[in-house]
Structures are given as structure tokens and as C-alpha cells.
Amino acid sequence: MGVKSTDILRAGFFGMIAWLKNNRWLLFSMIIWPYLTAFLLIALGMIYGSFETYKERLNIANPILYILAGSGIVMSSLFIIDTVATNALYHRWLGTLPYLMLTPTKMYKVLVLEPLPGALLSSTMGILAVLPGAVYFEGLLGAGKLLIVLLLVYMGMLPLIGLSIIVASITLVLREESNVAAFLTPLILLVSSVFYPIDVLPKVLQYMSRIFPTSYIVEATRMVATYSIPEFRALFIVAYALLALTLFYNGVASIALSGSEKMVKKSGVI
Amino acid sequence: MAPAIEAKNLVKNYVTWERKGFIKRTRKIVQALRGVSFTVEKGEVFGLLGPNGAGKTTTVKIITTLLLPDDGEARVLGYDVVSEAEKVREVIGVTLSVEKGFFWKLTGRENLKYFGMLRGLKGSYLNERIEYVLGLVGLKELGAADKLYEEYSLGMKARLALARALLHDPPVLILDEPTIGLDPASARTIRELLVKLARSGDKTVLITTHNMFEAELICDHVAIIDKGKIIAYGTVEELKRKAADRxxxxxxxxxxxxxxxxxxxxxxxxxxxxxxxxxxxxxxxxxxxxxxxxxxxxxxxxxxxxxxxxxxxxxxxxxxxxxxxxxxxxxxxxxxxxxx
Amino acid sequence: MTKNATRIHAIVWLHLLRLWRYKFSFLNNILTIILWLTIFVLGALMFIPKEQWSLMAPIALWGIIMWQFLSTSVWYIGGWTWFFVSQGFVEEHLLTNTSPAPVLVGRALVGLTITVSSSLLVALVFTGLTGPEVLLVDNILYVALGLVLLCTMTISYGLYLAALSFRIGIPGTLLDIANFVSFILGGLAVPLSKLPPQLRSIALIIPYAHPAEIVRYGVRGLEPYLGLETEILVSTIVALAMATIAYLLFKYILRHVRRYGVRAIGRM
The missing domain is CATH 3.30.70.120 (Alpha-Beta Plaits)
Known part of the structure; x- marks a missing residue:
């Protein structure tokens, strides 16, 4: 008889609450980061150039709200990948990885479910943090649009978790001091073209963007920011793309993880 | 002739903060040492025994100059641990933890080279000393000298810690629980080595332990510390006599x-x-x-x-x-x- | 060689060897930095009409390079302290009569290698976007002088953080925020004359703004806000003062460590 998924989720939830209770700065950081990145970009942009140029280049109605939402997406994606991908490495540093592996169930289930409450909370905070900004600029409509973005982030979380597990599998096999695949997060965000139109990127990166879930979230967010009423048909296409990526990444991830589990058990580096 | 180590009435208090609720913290004073005195003569193996939290590590840290006493004094080969800390550090070899204090991505030999250089050892003398201590603690025999530290077993780590303590050929060795967690064979190797070094006449060894078997086996004198105070002091036989009424x-x-x-x-x-x-x-x-x-x-x-x-x-x-x-x-x- | 020379040799050898042994982390760090910077640079360029890109590009590029000096000092010196303390290295170095300060300063070597490597790649990205003129420099001596002064300041700052982490927990987020803010308010990204007056008065009291003005003078001959001589004088005095404070702070903190013991608090 294996452990139930809800038990692992409950343990993950408890761990997250205890961690937050003792590291209150983390909560603050989740709220402040989207504003900070937005501030940096806007301040730099305003000093170097003008908002009008930005509006024209990206063809969006409200650049401030768009940049805020974009920062929310950047932070949420970063939190998700970081929480799930770094989790295994973090447990190895702490020496708790063997105990996670001893949970009487599949390792894949443990590594996905244990950090899930943390990933959910941090990504929600990343988006909800910009809610006051959205309400300030566009009132209730702004809040509604942001909730659609949050929904998209949740949908995007599923393939991102699969991707993160692949990253975790790599870090478990390589014996380095930090997450050696950490560059994947900014790479994914770079090709997703959050703050600029995708055509400024070289063609090869444009093609690459199609395989990463954040590209679809950004695309949908841009639709939401461009049209006063989002075009639901287009949003459904995004949803299907994310579903396909979910199946693909989680399939690959389960194979990658079982491979790395074998290697780790063989070499004894846990 | 000055004794190898002399501690007189050492006192040390720590301040800790206890969390009460979400924000409130209260200050608490912990009396780690409450007047610890003992003497270690040259050429002997001295055991400082005590249960967990008794004050063994605090005493070791004061004698090794890493911690200042609030009161009292300690001397190593006549040098004061407070005012002549640098001289004390030159004459002692120390192991504080058998599992920490080494760089993971360096081999055992490279770790020794680094710490040897920090002590000013260099050139062929440094290389000879490294070879000698690696052989002495048995790491060469185990084929572990050129393995990365992260691949070491606990026993190898303990041997390397001892090798580092011996690297600059100090007359006094101060070892905090040098055999903790080791398998019987590794523990025995280290114990035999310590006795050999002391019996050869040119090393004084102070070890802390709560392994009574070990203390009985190798220590010439022992002191039992509890709740920050020395509660018994003497040879093993003298101490056993304290229980002669039982x-x-x-x-x-x-x-x-x-x-x-x-x-x-x-x-x-x-x-x-x-x-x-x-x-x-x-x-x-x-x-x-x-x-x-x-x-x-x-x-x-x-x-x-x-x-x-x-x-x-x-x-x-x-x-x-x-x-x-x-x-x-x-x-x-x-x-x-x-x-x- | 004296004992101190042997010590410096040991520290340099240690950091370079570790850099090689952690090569994947090193490559990952460089890639990560470049990719994040490119995201923001591309975003910021969208605010500028394309025909003005070549004008603003050198300022942005050198702003990024200077910011990297700050960022790597914070993370590779200040941030590493947590590892250094928790692994018991403070005690092990003190036992060899070596202060932890030079060992931590030695980490600047790692930071510098990463800064130089990632700066070269960022420069490549800029070349691709705006053309090779972005790499041209008017007077290399002033650029070098500005960078040396900036480096002294940022290493001192890294040491402050390291010393503080022996006593208190420094939230990592706070360090990141300070880094971010320094990019604009510290006068690294933008010439002081271009900042709005309120922001400029803040930038003037942040040390990094002054060597940054010298660097920009060397790159494109932009007249420093306080005049070249004054900026050199101010930067030199501030850099020396910061280094002296770092030295004294470490002496104080080591006394504190001996009195109260080493507590691994560091970065939270």
C-alpha cells in the first residue's frame, strides 16, 4: 500500500507554512519582485526613451499594466521552476533527499507533489501582487484580466512542472554546488519575449519559443492586454497548446527522473 | 617546566534568543562553563569526558583560541590563549569536526596542501609532510589521498582531519570527538595512532569524548565535565575507585x-x-x-x-x-x- | 617568500582550482546572467526608437558591465559567506592564523572571471543588435581607473555583507533589491546628468555613481557631472574610506566571533 497523494501534498503544505513562518522575508519578496522588475524596466525605458515608442512597438493599449502583468508572469514562472527544480537539490544539501526517496511511493510523485503547494502559492502571489496595480489602472476590468492571466499561469504550471522535473533530474546526476540548469529559466523567459515583440529575436529562438509553455502564456496575456474583451477562441487555442505540452513534458520528465534515480542509486550520490 | 595545557577557572556564558510567538523573542543566558580547571602534562593523553552539552566543545574552543573566556585563563605550553593566540595556534593541531572544514571539490592531498600553505609551509618540505601524514593516518594505504573529499567515507574524513592536525608537526594535539560515528576499525586506527604519538614522547593529546571505552583504553588522565563544571579528575584507576563502594x-x-x-x-x-x-x-x-x-x-x-x-x-x-x-x-x- | 605571500598563493590557488572543479556551475552562472540581462536590455530598447539605438547602446552596455561588478561582489563574496561559515571554515582558517577576510576577498577572482566572461558575451549581444561601434572606447585609461575604483568599492561592500552575516541574517531578497536599485539610483545605468533632479541627488550620495561617471568619460567622453578631477578625487577618497571601513569592520567582527563564537547566520 503506497502513500496517498493527498498525504504528500499535506506534508508539502505543512513544510511550506513552517518555512514561511520562519522566513517571513520570502512572503515580502514574492510581493515586491514583480513591482521591482517592472520598476527597473519602466525607469530604464523612460530615461533612455519614451512610453509612446514602447506602446507602438508592442501594439498594446496599456504598457504599464502589461509590464506589470509581464513581471508577474516572469516571477511566477521563475518561482514554479525554482521551487520544483531546486527542491531535489535543496533536499540533497539538507540531507533529507534519502528520506524523500524512502517514501513508499514513486519518486516522481514525491518530487512533483511535495513542492506543489509552495509552487502554487508563490505563483499565485507573483500574479496577485500586481492586482493593486491592475485595479489602479483599469479598475475591475483590470482585475478581471489579471485573473485570466492567473488562470493561464495555472495551466502553464502543469507543463512547467514537467520541465522542472527534467531540470531536477539533471542536477541530481551532476554533482555541482548549484543548480547547473538554472540558465533554463531565463532562456525560457527570453524566448517567450515577455517584454518585447518576438520578431526582435533571431529566427532560431523564435522557433524554440514554440516548445516552451511560457510563450503561450505571454501570447495570451498580450491578447488580454491588447483587446478590451479577450478573444476567447484564441485563448482556447492557447489552452490546447498548453495541454499538449503538459503531456509531452511530464512524459519526458517521468522517463528522465527514473533514469536519474537509477544513476543516483547506482553511484550512491544522494 | 610549564604543563602542556593548563586551564584555570574558565567561565563562559552564551546569550541565546528564544522565539515566543510570531515576533517576540526573549533573551536567555546559558552558562556553558562555570569555573573549569585542569592540567594536561606533556606527553600524556588526556580525556575530557562529559555528556552532550556539558561544555566539552566550549572548553576546546577556548583552549584553541577560537573563543574568549568570560573569566579565568588558559595556557598552552605556557602561551596565554587570549593574549598570545597566534603563538598558541602555531603549537597546536586541532580537529573540531570530522565532517566539516574541508573543500568538497578538492582531493584530500589538495586540502592538506591548501591548509599547509596557510600555515606558511611550502615547497618540498610541505610535500614531504603531506606524504608523511597521509601515510601515518592510512589514507595512502586506502588509496584515498587523491580522491575528492566529497567521495570520502566518514572514516576517511576523520583520518584526513587528523592528518591536517598533524601536518605542521605541532607538539600539542587537541581533538574534539575524533572517533565519533566511526566504524570500530577506523576508530581503533585513530586511537592506536594517538597513543603512539603520545608514547613517542613528543606529542601531548587532549581528546574530548563520551565514549568511555575509548577513554579507559587510551587516556592517562581524565576529567569528567558536567553542566559546565569538572566533577571528577584523575587517572582512570583513580576514578574507578570513586565507584568502589558499588x-x-x-x-x-x-x-x-x-x-x-x-x-x-x-x-x-x-x-x-x-x-x-x-x-x-x-x-x-x-x-x-x-x-x-x-x-x-x-x-x-x-x-x-x-x-x-x-x-x-x-x-x-x-x-x-x-x-x-x-x-x-x-x-x-x-x-x-x-x-x- | 614570506608567510603572507605563501598565504596569498594558497588563497588564489584554492579559488582558481575550485572555479575549475565547479565548471558547470560557472558556465551556468555566466549563461544565467547573460540571459537575464538580455531580457531586460531588449525590453528597455523597445522604449527607444531604433535609429537612436547606437547612441544609447554604449551607455547601457557599460552600465551593465559596471552593475555586474557590484552584483558579483555581493553574491560571490557576501553570498558565499553562508557556505564558508556553515562549513566551519572560519575556525579552520583562524587556527592557521589566517583571517577569513583575505579568503573572502579572494572570491572576487571568481566574481571577476564571471563578470569578464559574461560582459564579453553581453557585448556580443549588443554588437548583434546595434553594430560593432558599441565596443569602441575613447580612453581606455579612464575606463580602467573607473573600474578599479568601482571594484574597490564593490569588494568592500561585499566584505561588509560578509562581516554582517557573521552576526545577523541578511535576507537575500534585500540584497537583490539593493542591487537592482543601485543600477538606476547608483548612477550605473544612466549618466547623472540624465537622471531627474530628485533621483540625481540620491545618486550623488551613492558611492558607485562617481567611478561610473569616470568610466563613461573614458567610453564616450561624456563630461562627468562634478567634473573629471572632482569625480576622480571623490571616487578615490570614497574607495579608500570604504576599504578602510571594511578592514576595521572585519577586525571588530573577528573579535566578536572570538567572544561569542561563530554563528552561521548569513544569507536567509
Whole structure:
């Protein structure tokens, strides 16, 4: 008889609450980061150039709200990948990885479910943090649009978790001091073209963007920011793309993880 | 001639903060040392024994100049640990933790080279010393000298820690629990090496441990520290005499399960002795330990056997034990564990 | 060689060897930095009409390079302290009569290698976007002088953080925020003359703004806000003062460590 998924989720939830209770700065950081990145970009942009140029280049109605939402997406994606991908490495540093592996169930289930409450909370905070900004600029409509973005982030979380597990599998096999695949997060965000139109990127990166879930979230967010009423048909296409990526990444991830589990058990580096 | 190590009335308090609720924290003073004094003569192996949290590591840190005492003084080969810290560091070799203090991605040899260079050793002398200590602690023999530290077993890590302590050929070795967690073979290698170094006459060794067997085996003198105070000091034999007013009786018995309940109280009532302990051992047998006063042992054994046979219990073994250092330790520290 | 020279040799050897042994982390760090910077640079360029890109590009590029000096000092010196303390290295170095300060300063070597490597790649990205002129420099001596002064300041700052982490927990987020804010308010990204007056008065009291003005003078001959001589004088005095404070702070903190013991608090 294996452990139930809800038990692992409950343990993950408890761990997250205890961690937050003792590291209150983390909560603050989740709220402040989207504003900070937005501030940096806007301040730099305003000093170097003008908002009008930005509006024209990206063809969006409200650049401030768009940049805020974009920062929310950047932070949420970063939190998700970081929480799930770094989790295994973090447990190895702490020496708790063997105990996670001893949970009487599949390792894949443990590594996905244990950090899930943390990933959910941090990504929600990343988006909800910009809610006051959205309400300030566009009132209730702004809040509604942001909730659609949050929904998209949740949908995007599923393939991102699969991707993160692949990253975790790599870090478990390589014996380095930090997450050696950490560059994947900014790479994914770079090709997703959050703050600029995708055509400024070289063609090869444009093609690459199609395989990463954040590209679809950004695309949908841009639709939401461009049209006063989002075009639901287009949003459904995004949803299907994310579903396909979910199946693909989680399939690959389960194979990658079982491979790395074998290697780790063989070499004894846990 | 100055002793190798001399501690006089060392006092050390720590301030800790206890979390009460979400924000509030309260200040708490912990008295780690409350007037610790002892002397270690040159060429001897000295054991500082004590339960967890007794003040062993704090004492070691003061003697090794890493911590300043709030009061009292300590000297190593006549050098004051506070005002002549640099000179003290030159004459001591230290292991603080067998598992920390090395770079993971460097080999054992590279780690030694780094710490040797920091001590100003260089060139062929440094290389010779590295070769010598690697051989001395057995890392060369194990083929581990050029392995990355992260691949070391605990035993190898302990050997490397000792090699580092010996690298600059210091006259005094101060080792904080050097065999903790090691398998019997590795622990024995390290113990034998320490004795050899001390017996050769040019090294003085201070070790802290709560392994009584180890202390009994290698220490010339021991001090038992508890709750920040030295509560006993002398040779192992002298300390054992402190328990000479006690005789330990041990009976190995097969006891039916239904008789186990309340058995301790029954034996106390039967013998009139209060120190009785039961311990389940292999094959469903039970070890009964009774502490008696000298002269009482025959009477107690007779009484016990009579009672055990009358209740159809099988007696496998009866032993009268001389007091060991462990007995002394347990008597003096009232149990010997602080759970730390 | 004296004992101190042997010590410096040991520290340099240690950091370079570790850099090689952790090569994947090193490559990952460089890639991560470049990719994050490119995201923001591309975003910021969208505010500028394309025909003005070549004008603003050198300022942005050198702003990024200077910011990297700050960022790597914070993370590779200040941030590493947590590892250094928790692994018991403070005690092990003190036992060899070596202060932890030079060992931590030695980490600047790692930071510098990462800064130089990632700066070269960021420069490549800029070349691709705006053309090779972005790499041209008017006077290399002033650029070098500005960078040396900036380096002294940022290493001192890294040491402050390291010393503080022996006593208190420094939230990592706070360090990141300070880094971010320094990019604009510290006068690294933008010439002081271009900042709005209120922001400029803040930038003037942040040390990094002054060597940054010298660097920009060397790159494109942009007249420093306080005049070249004054900026050199101010930067030199501030850099020396910061280094002296770092030295004294470490002396104080080591006394504190001996009195109260080493507590691994560091970065939270």
C-alpha cells in the first residue's frame, strides 16, 4: 500500500507554512519582485526613451499594466521552476533527499507533489501582487484580466512542472554546488519575449519559443492586454497548446527522473 | 617546566534568543562553563569526558583560541590563549569536526596542501609532510589521498582531519570527538595512532569524548565535565575507585512475558536495593542489573536465584562486575545524557 | 617568500582550482546572467526608437558591465559567506592564523572571471543588435581607473555583507533589491546628468555613481557631472574610506566571533 497523494501534498503544505513562518522575508519578496522588475524596466525605458515608442512597438493599449502583468508572469514562472527544480537539490544539501526517496511511493510523485503547494502559492502571489496595480489602472476590468492571466499561469504550471522535473533530474546526476540548469529559466523567459515583440529575436529562438509553455502564456496575456474583451477562441487555442505540452513534458520528465534515480542509486550520490 | 595545557577557572556564558510567538523573542543566558580547571602534562593523553552539552566543545574552543573566556585563563605550553593566540595556534593541531572544514571539490592531498600553505609551509618540505601524514593516518594505504573529499567515507574524513592536525608537526594535539560515528576499525586506527604519538614522547593529546571505552583504553588522565563544571579528575584507576563502594550484579534470565509487568518494583522490594534496571536482549532473554554495596553481593544473588527458581524462570548467567569508567560516569553525571 | 605571500598563493590557488572543479556551475552562472540581462536590455530598447539605438547602446552596455561588478561582489563574496561559515571554515582558517577576510576577498577572482566572461558575451549581444561601434572606447585609461575604483568599492561592500552575516541574517531578497536599485539610483545605468533632479541627488550620495561617471568619460567622453578631477578625487577618497571601513569592520567582527563564537547566520 503506497502513500496517498493527498498525504504528500499535506506534508508539502505543512513544510511550506513552517518555512514561511520562519522566513517571513520570502512572503515580502514574492510581493515586491514583480513591482521591482517592472520598476527597473519602466525607469530604464523612460530615461533612455519614451512610453509612446514602447506602446507602438508592442501594439498594446496599456504598457504599464502589461509590464506589470509581464513581471508577474516572469516571477511566477521563475518561482514554479525554482521551487520544483531546486527542491531535489535543496533536499540533497539538507540531507533529507534519502528520506524523500524512502517514501513508499514513486519518486516522481514525491518530487512533483511535495513542492506543489509552495509552487502554487508563490505563483499565485507573483500574479496577485500586481492586482493593486491592475485595479489602479483599469479598475475591475483590470482585475478581471489579471485573473485570466492567473488562470493561464495555472495551466502553464502543469507543463512547467514537467520541465522542472527534467531540470531536477539533471542536477541530481551532476554533482555541482548549484543548480547547473538554472540558465533554463531565463532562456525560457527570453524566448517567450515577455517584454518585447518576438520578431526582435533571431529566427532560431523564435522557433524554440514554440516548445516552451511560457510563450503561450505571454501570447495570451498580450491578447488580454491588447483587446478590451479577450478573444476567447484564441485563448482556447492557447489552452490546447498548453495541454499538449503538459503531456509531452511530464512524459519526458517521468522517463528522465527514473533514469536519474537509477544513476543516483547506482553511484550512491544522494 | 610549564604543563602542556593548563586551564584555570574558565567561565563562559552564551546569550541565546528564544522565539515566543510570531515576533517576540526573549533573551536567555546559558552558562556553558562555570569555573573549569585542569592540567594536561606533556606527553600524556588526556580525556575530557562529559555528556552532550556539558561544555566539552566550549572548553576546546577556548583552549584553541577560537573563543574568549568570560573569566579565568588558559595556557598552552605556557602561551596565554587570549593574549598570545597566534603563538598558541602555531603549537597546536586541532580537529573540531570530522565532517566539516574541508573543500568538497578538492582531493584530500589538495586540502592538506591548501591548509599547509596557510600555515606558511611550502615547497618540498610541505610535500614531504603531506606524504608523511597521509601515510601515518592510512589514507595512502586506502588509496584515498587523491580522491575528492566529497567521495570520502566518514572514516576517511576523520583520518584526513587528523592528518591536517598533524601536518605542521605541532607538539600539542587537541581533538574534539575524533572517533565519533566511526566504524570500530577506523576508530581503533585513530586511537592506536594517538597513543603512539603520545608514547613517542613528543606529542601531548587532549581528546574530548563520551565514549568511555575509548577513554579507559587510551587516556592517562581524565576529567569528567558536567553542566559546565569538572566533577571528577584523575587517572582512570583513580576514578574507578570513586565507584568502589558499588558492585554491579548482572543476571541473564528468561522471563515469561506475563511476569515482566512490575518486575522492577518486585526486585526492589525483594532485595531492598533501589538501583535496578531491566534490559531486553537477544533470544527473548532479559538482563537484570542490580547495584549493591560491597559485601552484599552474595546475599543479593542468593535471594534473587531463590526467587527466580521458585517462579520457574531460567537463569542463564550470573556475573559480578567491577566498576567501569562508564559506571563512574553514569554515577557522577546522574544518567550521562542531556539529550543534546 | 614570506608567510603572507605563501598565504596569498594558497588563497588564489584554492579559488582558481575550485572555479575549475565547479565548471558547470560557472558556465551556468555566466549563461544565467547573460540571459537575464538580455531580457531586460531588449525590453528597455523597445522604449527607444531604433535609429537612436547606437547612441544609447554604449551607455547601457557599460552600465551593465559596471552593475555586474557590484552584483558579483555581493553574491560571490557576501553570498558565499553562508557556505564558508556553515562549513566551519572560519575556525579552520583562524587556527592557521589566517583571517577569513583575505579568503573572502579572494572570491572576487571568481566574481571577476564571471563578470569578464559574461560582459564579453553581453557585448556580443549588443554588437548583434546595434553594430560593432558599441565596443569602441575613447580612453581606455579612464575606463580602467573607473573600474578599479568601482571594484574597490564593490569588494568592500561585499566584505561588509560578509562581516554582517557573521552576526545577523541578511535576507537575500534585500540584497537583490539593493542591487537592482543601485543600477538606476547608483548612477550605473544612466549618466547623472540624465537622471531627474530628485533621483540625481540620491545618486550623488551613492558611492558607485562617481567611478561610473569616470568610466563613461573614458567610453564616450561624456563630461562627468562634478567634473573629471572632482569625480576622480571623490571616487578615490570614497574607495579608500570604504576599504578602510571594511578592514576595521572585519577586525571588530573577528573579535566578536572570538567572544561569542561563530554563528552561521548569513544569507536567509
Amino acid at each position: 558492585v554491579s550484579l548482572e543476571l541473564i534470565v528468561s522471563i515469561p512475558k506475563n511476569m515482566l509487568n512490575g518486575l522492577e518494583e518486585k526486585i526492589v522490594a525483594l532485595t531492598g536495593l533501589r538501583e535496578v534496571a531491566l534490559e531486553a536482549i537477544e533470544s527473548g532473554r532479559t538482563r537484570i542489573r542490580i547495584v549493591a554495596r560491597p559485601g552484599e553481593e552474595e546475599y543479593v544473588i542468593e535471594k534473587m536465584l531463590e526467587w527466580l527458581y521458585s517462579n520457574n524462570m531460567k537463569v542463564h548467567q550470573v556475573r559480578i562486575k567491577e566498576p567501569s569508567l562508564e559506571d563512574v560516569f553514569i554515577i557522577l553525571t546522574k544518567g550521562g545524557s542531556r539529550g543534546g
